[in-house]
Each structure stands twice: as C-alpha cells, then as structure tokens.
Amino acid sequence: MTGFTKNPDRDWIKQRLIISSICVLFVFALLFFRLVYLQVIKGEEYRLQSEKNAVRLKSIKSSRGLIFDRNKKLLVDNRPSFNLKIVLEDAGDIKKTVKKVADLIQVPFDELMEKIAQARKRSFYKPVTLKGNISRDQLAIVEAHKFDLPGIHIDIEPTRHYIYKKSAAHLLGYLGQINSKELKSGKYPKVKSGDSIGRYGIEKSFQKFLQGKRGGRQIEVDANGRIIKVLKTVEPIAGLDLNLTLDQSLQKTAEKMLENKDGSVVAIDPKNGDVLVMASSPSFDQNDFIGGISSKKWKKLISDPGKPMNNKAIQAEYPPASTYKILTTFAALEEKYIDINTTVYCPGFLKYGNRVYRCWKKPGHGEMDVISGLAQSCDVFYYQAGDKIGVDTLAQYAMGSGLGKKTGITLENEKKGLIPTSAWKKKRFKESWQGGETLSVAIGQSYNLVTPLQMAVFIAAVGNGGTLYKPRIVKTIEDSHGNLVKKMEPEITGGLPASKETLDLVKVALLKVVHGERGTARSIRLKDVEIAGKTGTAQVFSIKKGEKVETENLEYSLRDHAWFVCYAPAQDPVIAVSVIIEHGEHGSSAAAPIAGALIEQYTRNYMIKEEIME
Amino acid sequence: MFDRRLIENFDWGFVVLIFLIGMVGLVILYSALTAGHEASTVHILFKKQMIWMGSGFIIMMIALLIDFRELDKLNLFIYALCVGLLISVILFGQLGGGSRRWLVLGFIRIQPSELMKIALIISLASVYSNSVSQMGLNFRKLIKPIILCVIPFVLIVSQPDLGTGLLLLLIAASITIFVKVEKRVFYTLTGICLSAIPLVWFTLKEYQKSRILTFLNPDRDPLGAGYHIIQSKIAIGSGMLTGKGFLKGTQNALSFLPEQHTDFIVSVLAEEWGLVGCSILLMLYFILLFWGLNIAYNCRNMFGSILAFGVTAMIFWQIFINIGMVMGLMPVVGVPLPLVSYGGSSVVTNMVGFGILLNISMRKFSSN
Numbered sequence: 001m002t003g004f005t006k007n008p009d010r011d012w013i014k015q016r017l018i019i020s021s022i023c024v025l026f027v028f029a030l031l032f033f034r035l036v037y038l039q040v041i042k043g044e045e046y047r048l049q050s051e052k053n054a055v056r057l058k059s060i061k062s063s064r065g066l067i068f069d070r071n072k073k074l075l076v077d078n079r080p081s082f083n084l085k086i087v088l089e090d091a092g093d094i095k096k097t098v099k100k101v102a103d104l105i106q107v108p109f110d111e112l113m114e115k116i117a118q119a120r121k122r123s124f125y126k127p128v129t130l131k132g133n134i135s136r137d138q139l140a141i142v143e144a145h146k147f148d149l150p151g152i153h154i155d156i157e158p159t160r161h162y163i164y165k166k167s168a169a170h171l172l173g174y175l176g177q178i179n180s181k182e183l184k185s186g187k188y189p190k191v192k193s194g195d196s197i198g199r200y201g202i203e204k205s206f207q208k209f210l211q212g213k214r215g216g217r218q219i220e221v222d223a224n225g226r227i228i229k230v231l232k233t234v235e236p237i238a239g240l241d242l243n244l245t246l247d248q249s250l251q252k253t254a255e256k257m258l259e260n261k262d263g264s265v266v267a268i269d270p271k272n273g274d275v276l277v278m279a280s281s282p283s284f285d286q287n288d289f290i291g292g293i294s295s296k297k298w299k300k301l302i303s304d305p306g307k308p309m310n311n312k313a314i315q316a317e318y319p320p321a322s323t324y325k326i327l328t329t330f331a332a333l334e335e336k337y338i339d340i341n342t343t344v345y346c347p348g349f350l351k352y353g354n355r356v357y358r359c360w361k362k363p364g365h366g367e368m369d370v371i372s373g374l375a376q377s378c379d380v381f382y383y384q385a386g387d388k389i390g391v392d393t394l395a396q397y398a399m400g401s402g403l404g405k406k407t408g409i410t411l412e413n414e415k416k417g418l419i420p421t422s423a424w425k426k427k428r429f430k431e432s433w434q435g436g437e438t439l440s441v442a443i444g445q446s447y448n449l450v451t452p453l454q455m456a457v458f459i460a461a462v463g464n465g466g467t468l469y470k471p472r473i474v475k476t477i478e479d480s481h482g483n484l485v486k487k488m489e490p491e492i493t494g495g496l497p498a499s500k501e502t503l504d505l506v507k508v509a510l511l512k513v514v515h516g517e518r519g520t521a522r523s524i525r526l527k528d529v530e531i532a533g534k535t536g537t538a539q540v541f542s543i544k545k546g547e548k549v550e551t552e553n554l555e556y557s558l559r560d561h562a563w564f565v566c567y568a569p570a571q572d573p574v575i576a577v578s579v580i581i582e583h584g585e586h587g588s589s590a591a592a593p594i595a596g597a598l599i600e601q602y603t604r605n606y607m608i609k610e611e612i613m614e
Numbered sequence: 615m616f617d618r619r620l621i622e623n624f625d626w627g628f629v630v631l632i633f634l635i636g637m638v639g640l641v642i643l644y645s646a647l648t649a650g651h652e653a654s655t656v657h658i659l660f661k662k663q664m665i666w667m668g669s670g671f672i673i674m675m676i677a678l679l680i681d682f683r684e685l686d687k688l689n690l691f692i693y694a695l696c697v698g699l700l701i702s703v704i705l706f707g708q709l710g711g712g713s714r715r716w717l718v719l720g721f722i723r724i725q726p727s728e729l730m731k732i733a734l735i736i737s738l739a740s741v742y743s744n745s746v747s748q749m750g751l752n753f754r755k756l757i758k759p760i761i762l763c764v765i766p767f768v769l770i771v772s773q774p775d776l777g778t779g780l781l782l783l784l785i786a787a788s789i790t791i792f793v794k795v796e797k798r799v800f801y802t803l804t805g806i807c808l809s810a811i812p813l814v815w816f817t818l819k820e821y822q823k824s825r826i827l828t829f830l831n832p833d834r835d836p837l838g839a840g841y842h843i844i845q846s847k848i849a850i851g852s853g854m855l856t857g858k859g860f861l862k863g864t865q866n867a868l869s870f871l872p873e874q875h876t877d878f879i880v881s882v883l884a885e886e887w888g889l890v891g892c893s894i895l896l897m898l899y900f901i902l903l904f905w906g907l908n909i910a911y912n913c914r915n916m917f918g919s920i921l922a923f924g925v926t927a928m929i930f931w932q933i934f935i936n937i938g939m940v941m942g943l944m945p946v947v948g949v950p951l952p953l954v955s956y957g958g959s960s961v962v963t964n965m966v967g968f969g970i971l972l973n974i975s976m977r978k979f980s981s982n
Contacts, residue, residue, distance in 0.1 A: 009746065009747070009748065009916070010914075012748050013746075013916070013919055014911055016792060016794070017907050017910055017911045017919075017923070018911075020792065020907055020923070021904060021907050024900065024903050024904065024907070024930060025900070027930075027934055028896055028899075028900050031896060031934070031937055031938070031941070032893065032896060034941050034943060035850070035884070035889055035892050035893070035896075035941070036889065038847060038850045038851040038884075038941060039850060039851055039853055039854050039855065039884065039888060039889045039892070040854070040855060040889060042851050043851050043852070043853075043854035043855070044854070045851065046847065046848050046850070046851025046852040046854075047851070047852040047854055049848050049851075049852065050848050050849065050851075050852035050864055050865055050885075051852075051864070057841060218841065
C-alpha cells in the first residue's frame with residue numbers, strides 16, 4: 001500500500017490538483033463567456049428572432065419506388081393527393097377559420113375540430129392535417145378563398161396507388177402509417193412519425209428498397225404563416241423501383257377464373273423459379289388501406305369466412321391428396337419396392353387388418369402398373385406401395401422434395417406445411433403410428449399439409465429434371481433513372497430425390513394424366529401444347545364406412561378441395577402451375593381448367609416472343 | 615466498525631450542494647416536461663425522476679458504508695463483473711433506438727456502460743496508486759491501464775454507443791495525465807490518437823459523421839442537427855440577462871427545442887432564467903468540481919486521491935460536453951447533464967460517484 005503520509009509524492013500530487021482546479025476554472029470561464037456572448041452581446045438579436053421565430057421546417061415526402069411486372073407493365077405508382085392543413089399559430093381565431101373551411105368544403109365542423117384536438121399537444125407550429133385527400137372541387141374552392149383563411153394551406157403529397165384494383169393484392173401488399181412502437185424499435189431508421197410503411201406482401205418485404213429518403217425545407221413565413229422565402233432545401237430521394245417476375249395479364253386471367261371461388265393459383269417458370277402468377281381468392285382492395293382503412297371495412301375483411309386477408313398461396317395448408325402420389329412413386333421406385341414391371345390388381349378396395357381401404361373408383365381399376373397407376377390415380381396401387389415404404393421413409397422423400405419446410409420466398413408469414421413421421425405423431429398425440437395411417441399418407445390424405453406454392457415449386461422441379469428453385473418474385477431493383485441497383489439471381493435450393501430413370505417414368509405417367517386414354521384430366525388437352533400434370537381431391541370430410549352421401553347434398557364447407565398441379569410443354573416446360581379450389585370437389589373439373597387456360601395463354605405469348613427473338 | 619470520527623467528518627456541505635443542484639434540476643425539468651407533454655404525462659415523468667433521485671440518494675448512502683479502501687482490494691472483481699455485464703448486454707440486451715444498451719434484470723433495467731465508468735475509475739486508481747512517481751509513467755507501466763481501457767471501450771462502441779465509449783476514454787486520459795506520464799510517452803500517445811482519427815472516421819455511422827460535419831458547417835444539415843443547434847442558440851440567446859420567466863420560454867413551449875428534457879435541458883434554463891440562472895448553475899457546478907478536487911487534495915491515501923480525482927473528472931466531462939454542445943461549441947452528442955437531465959441511469963451513476971467522494975472525504979485522515 002502506498003500510503004503517503006510522509007511521502008514527498010503527496011506535495012507533488014497536491015500541486016497537480018491545484019493545476020487541475022485552474023483548468024476547471026478556465027473551462028468554466030470559457031462557458032461563462034460564451035453565455036455572455038449569446039445572452040448579452042447577441043441577446044437582443046436572438047430575442048427578436050425568438051419572438052417572430054419564423055423559420056419553420058417543412059418536410060418533403062419522398063416518393064415510394066414503383067412496382068412493374070415482368071413486361072415492364074406498371075402495377076403500383078404514386079398519385080398526388082391534396083391534403084388540407086392548418087398551422088394553429090398562424091390561424092388567428094382558430095374556431096372562426098375552421099368554421100369557414102368547414103362550410104366551404106362541406107365537412108362537419110366537429111370532425112375538423114377533433115383533428116385539431118388530437119394534434120394540439122404536439123406543436124403549434126407543425127401543420128395539422130384537417131382533411132386528407134380532398135377532391136378537386138374542394139381544392140378549387142379553398143384556393144379561391146385562400147386569403148380569407150389564415151394558417152390554412154394545401155399540401156400535395158404523393159400517395160400510393162394500386163393500378164389493378166384487387167389484383168395480386170396479397171403479393172403486392174399494402175401500406176399503413178407507422179406506429180410509435182415500430183418507430184422506437186429502430187427497425188425503420190429513415191422513417192418519421194406520420195410516414196407509411198409496408199405492412200403486407202412485397203410492400204413490406206422490400207420496404208427498405210421502396211422507401212426512399214425524406215427531404216425538407218427551411219422556410220421563412222410571415223405573420224399569417226404564408227411562405228416568404230425558402231431558405232434551404234434538401235431534395236428528397238425517391239425510393240427504388242422493383243421489376244417483378246409476375247406476368248400481370250396471366251395474373252388477371254387466373255384471378256378472373258378464381259372469381260367467386262375460394263382458392264389459389266401459383267404459376268412458376270421451371271427454368272429459374274420466377275413466380276409468374278400468385279393469386280389468392282377472395283381478394284381485397286389495397287387502395288382501401290391508403291390513409292387508414294375504416295374500422296367497418298376492416299371488420300368486414302377479417303370476419304369474412306373466405307379469409308380475404310390470407311395469402312392462400314403461401315399461408316393456407318391443404319392435404320396434398322393424389323398429387324402426393326408423385327412423391328410416393330419416387331420413394332417406391334428409388335427404394336426398389338417396385339419397378340416398371342410391377343403390377344397390382346385393383347378390385348376397388350384393399351383389406352388391411354380389419355379395415356377396408358377404398359379406391360376412389362368403386363368398380364376398381366383392374367391390373368395396374370406404375371404408369372397407369374399414377375395416370376389413373378389408383379389408390380390401391382399406392383396403398384400397397386406406401387405400406388412397403390413406411391411413413392418415415394416417405395417423409396424423407398417429401399422433405400427432400402422441399403415439402404414440410406418454407407420455400408424461402410421473400411414474403412412474410414409463409415407456412416411450412418406438415419410432413420408426418422412416427423416421431424411427430426408420438427410427440428403430438430402421444431400415440432404410436434398405425435400401419436393403416438401410412439396407407440392414407442401414401443395417397444396424401446392423412447396429416448400431410450402443403451401450400452400451393454410448395455406444390456408449384458415441386459411440380460416445376462419434376463418438369464425441369466429435378467432442380468428445386470427458391471421462388472423469385474423480384475427480378476431486378478432499379479433507381480428512378482433506370483440504373484440497375486440489384487439483380488436477384490435464381491437460387492437453387494436442392495434437387496428432387498429421384499434418379500433420371502425414375503423422373504422419366506413419372507413424366508410419362510403425368511403426360512398420360514392429360515393425354516392418355518384414361519387420364520384423369522383429359523378435358524384440358526390443348527391443340528399444340530402437351531401438358532403433364534396430376535389431379536387431386538382432398539377430403540375435408542371423411543365418409544364413414546358403409547355410409548352413403550351424395551356430394552350434391554353435402555354442405556359447401558364439407559365438400560372436398562380440388563387440386564391440379566402441372567407443367568407444359570411436357571418435353572421442355574416453360575411454365576408450372578399449381579391450383580387449389582377449396583370445396584371444388586374434383587381436381588379434374590374445378591382446378592385443371594384454370595391451369596389449362598393459363599398454359600394456353602402463356603405458351604401462346606411465349607412462342608410469339610420466341611419468334612420475335614429469332 | 616462505524617466509529618464516531620466518521621460521523622464527525624461527514625461532509626454535510628457536499629450533500630447540501632448536491633441537494634441544491636438537484637432542486638435546480640427539478641425546476642428546469644418541470645418546465646422542459648410541460649412543453650412537449652400532456653399534464654398527466656408530465657406528472658408521471660416528473661414523479662419518475664423524483665423516484666430515481668430518491669433511489670440514487672439511497673445508493674449514495676450505501677456507497678458510504680464500505681470503506682473506500684475496500685474498493686482498492688476488490689477492484690479487479692468489480693471490473694470483471696462490469697465487463698461481464700457489458701458482454702451479456704451485447705448477447706441478451708434489449709434493443710432500443712438501434713443499439714443494445716439495456717440489460718433487463720427482473721423489473722429493473724440497467725445500462726452496464728454507465729456502471730463501467732465507475733469500475734474503470736476504481737481500477738485505474740488502484741493500478742496508478744501503486745505505480746505513480748514524480749518521474750512520470752513509462753510505456754511498460756502503461757500496458758495494464760491501456761488494456762483495462764480498451765476492453766470496455768471496444769465492448770461499448772460495439773453496442774453501438776460511441777458517445778459513452780469516448781467519454782470513458784476521456785475520463786481515463788484525464789486520470790492518466792493527472793498521475794503524469796513521461797514526456798516521450800505523452801507525445802507518442804497523442805500522436806497515435808491523432809493518427810487514429812481518420813481510422814475512426816471510417817467506422818463511424820452515417821448519422822455520427824453527419825453530426826460532426828454539421829458542427830463544422832451548420833448549413834450542411836439544415837433539417838436535423840443544424841436546425842437544432844440554431845434553435846438552441848436562439849433559445850439561449852433570447853433569455854438575455856434575466857430570462858423570460860418560469861414556464862414562459864417560447865422556444866421551449868413551442869417545441870423548437872429537440873430533446874428539451876434530456877440533452878438540451880440547458881437551453882430551457884437559459885431561456886427562462888437568463889444569464890443569471892445559468893451563472894447560478896455554472897457556479898454550483900464549479901463548487902461541486904472544486905469540492906471534489908479538494909477531497910482529493912485532503913486525502914492522505916494515494917488510491918483515495920486518484921479515485922476522487924477520477925470521479926470528479928467524470929462529472930466534469932459530462933458538464934462540459936453537454937453545455938458546450940447546447941451552446942454550439944461542440945458537435946451534437948447525447949451526454950446528459952448530471953443531476954438535471956431526465957433519465958434514471960445517469961442519476962444513479964452520478965450518485966454512486968458522489969457516494970464515493972463522500973466516502974473518501976469522511977475517511978480522509980486514515981492513510982492506510
């Protein structure tokens with residue numbers, strides 16, 4: 001211990017402390033003189049400035065980036081909206097002024113006063129929005145009486161506009177005003193209170209590209225709040241534009257065919273994972289959200305049993321039904337439980353233990369091999385295959401094919417579906433797996449759940465020879481002058497767990513689904529394009545043994561879901577489609593025609609384009 | 615353990631001084647709060663600040679109980695504990711305003727970077743009290759102190775909280791220069807610091823660069839810091855000699871001032887109480903700092919002297935940076951004004967500091 005009672009260091013340290021005190025004194029003198037300079041020497045000047053403090057800040061909103069489809073067709077832009085504002089400090093007799101305005105634009109006086117009451121505690125100098133988005137007539141009349149209305153001015157602000165009402169609403173999303181919690185979170189560093197941020201879809205996922213940067217002005221105003229002079233301006237920077245992979249005209253076709261139905265359509269380019277169509281029905285009008293949706297409209301939207309606010313393409317999970325048989329075929333062929341020569345006799349049912357598992361075709365299919373079994377969707381063939389494969393091996397193949405996990409599309413709240421395993425059931429229900437359940441899994445009818453997007457990625461991979469792509473929705477990001485900022489490259493997430501021989505066999509069978517004599521989707525054949533696909537009918541309601549129910553009498557909500565997944569042209573596909581129609585009953589009649597129409601339109605346009613290219 | 619001499623030596627004057635500054639602070643805070651908030655909110659915030667001051671006072675009293683020389687023995691333990699807290703704040707800290715500064719322990723939130731200031735002062739005082747000499751310290755003796763500084767600095771800057779990090783370095787530098795380093799060492803270290811400036815520049819966040827550039831040229835950011843400084847100067851200047859009167863500040867009431875209840879609170883004082891009010895506060899602060907140095911002067915124990923100096927330096931830098939910034943003498947940095955600005959963790963840290971000063975003061979006659 002260095003005590004220093006008798007230490008010469010002590011005097012030395014004391015000396016340094018005295019020097020320190022002098023330093024402090026010096027700094028305080030500096031602060032004091034600065035105060036004297038500001039408060040006495042320049043005091044008069046500053047006092048005057050504070051009395052007429054006429055320098056205001058006026059923020060200039062940046063315009064949000066535009067959104068185009070793959071053919072550079074404009075989908076979302078910004079339109080000017082006129083907002084009526086008041087600066088209270090300049091308004092003189094506030095009540096009188098507001099009364100005048102209310103009479104002029106024919107809006108209840110109380111409504112305007114309420115806006116002021118809400119904003120009053122903030123600041124006297126900051127403009128308060130009296131009424132947003134006024135009409136041209138209201139604008140004209142206010143402008144005409146401008147000099148009678150102290151403190152009132154009109155602000156022009158860019159407002160989001162969705163050109164195709166209700167179209168691709170789930171994909172594009174909408175905006176909402178940022179709330180104080182989000183402001184505090186630090187996630188939106190460039191956003192100020194009163195700004196709108198993306199709340200859903202692409203508007204949300206690509207917020208940081210779309211938002212741009214606010215600008216502003218320092219302005220000097222006169223006693224009535226009118227601008228005398230702009231002192232300084234910082235120009236806003238516009239947000240970046242997005243070029244989507246979406247094909248608007250194809251999207252429109254899909255939506256038209258989905259009208260008055262519940263369901264979803266997804267179309268993908270099998271060569272790179274580009275999302276050509278992503279439709280979900282029922283839809284909503286994004287323009288309703290501009291400037292805040294009314295609570296009445298919101299309540300209506302969220303209480304609708306068709307769930308219009310859900311993007312069914314990525315958020316709705318359905319049993320894959322017979323479309324899953326493609327996967328069971330992979331497992332059976334790869335694990336060598338069957339080969340091209342294996343045949344099974346289908347009498348219309350299979351006895352398993354003391355239960356009878358029925359084939360959808362009551363009289364039975366007769367002798368089935370792997371190609372006819374898949375093409376005609378024979379349940380008995382797949383009961384037998386599934387029983388040999390076992391649930392856990394099947395699950396491995398499903399996971400390897402991209403099911404049971406998110407596709408990774410850049411949209412929020414994507415669901416991952418469900419691929420059951422014996423371990424999962426033990427955990428979930430505390431029961432062991434029953435052999436009979438494997439039979440149901442093999443035909444996609446048990447606990448399995450998939451999203452329409454997952455099935456689109458899957459069938460696209462079947463078509464392109466086994467490559468699983470991450471679905472891409474934005475192709476390129478450009479600045480407002482058209483300079484490329486970012487290019488999203490196609491991303492491969494894996495490969496199907498199937499050899500070329502297996503895939504070729506499956507592809508032959510899928511072609512027969514449409515073009516074979518007994519295929520389940522013969523009705524959608526096109527003249528010059530070969531389509532390969534698979535239908536599915538997902539049971540919502542399981543019919544008990546021996547019970548006979550006529551489907552026409554079945555309540556709507558208990559009717560089966562209709563699936564169709566396909567790609568075309570069969571040899572070198574340029575489009576893959578996945579369609580689900582809730583309660584559509586039969587894949588062949590409810591879902592397949594939609595896919596057929598999309599393929600017809602797309603391949604026709606595609607060929608024209610190819611010709612031009614040549 | 616608690617002998618009579620301790621009570622006899624208790625520094626009542628210092629406590630009265632802290633109390634006076636605290637009162638002045640509450641008066642200004644009340645003005646500042648009324649401007650930006652509704653009556654009920656003012657009430658809540660004001661009460662909160664009173665509670666913090668009350669608990670700060672209790673913590674100050676607790677800091678009195680243990681002989682400050684125990685801190686010398688425990689210095690490494692305290693230091694390690696605070697570094698541990700800093701690491702855990704990076705791992706599990708609560709996000710606020712884009713950085714992780716807060717650690718939530720049950721119902722209390724602590725800001726370990728604040729506690730670190732005290733811990734570092736204690737550690738440096740402990741190291742230097744054993745190595746100090748009139749010749750000044752050489753490089754070899756500075757290795758340990760430098761390591762002690764760099765670890766918390768890196769941790770705090772990565773939160774990121776550059777302001778507190780730099781404050782930490784300023785405090786450490788003051789203590790080091792106070793105990794004297796060799797001339798050669800002094801020039802080398804100054805050289806290193808100066809040449810590090812361009813390096814630091816590139817690690818700064820965009821808004822930090824902008825604040826510094828704006829200080830050099832207020833026209834650069836006319837919508838942000840530039841505007842705030844202009845308005846703050848108008849507020850201070852317009853107070854003139856005697857001020858506009860309590861609750862009568864127009865710059866304050868009309869929200870021209872940014873953060874008027876935390877970082878810019880001096881502008882409110884200057885506007886409403888004028889040069890007279892400001893001089894009183896400056897005088898009180900000066901007495902406080904002088905008192906702190908006097909405690910160092912009278913202490914017969916080297917560790918105690920350096921510790922008292924370190925705590926005083928901590929208070930000094932906060933006052934100087936805050937007031938300097940508000941008057942446009944320095945770039946905008948978020949450093950609260952001791953005992954006046956709104957905010958709990960600053961109150962608590964400073965009260966711990968005052969507790970340590972009182973502690974040294976009442977044990978000044980014990981040398982070992």
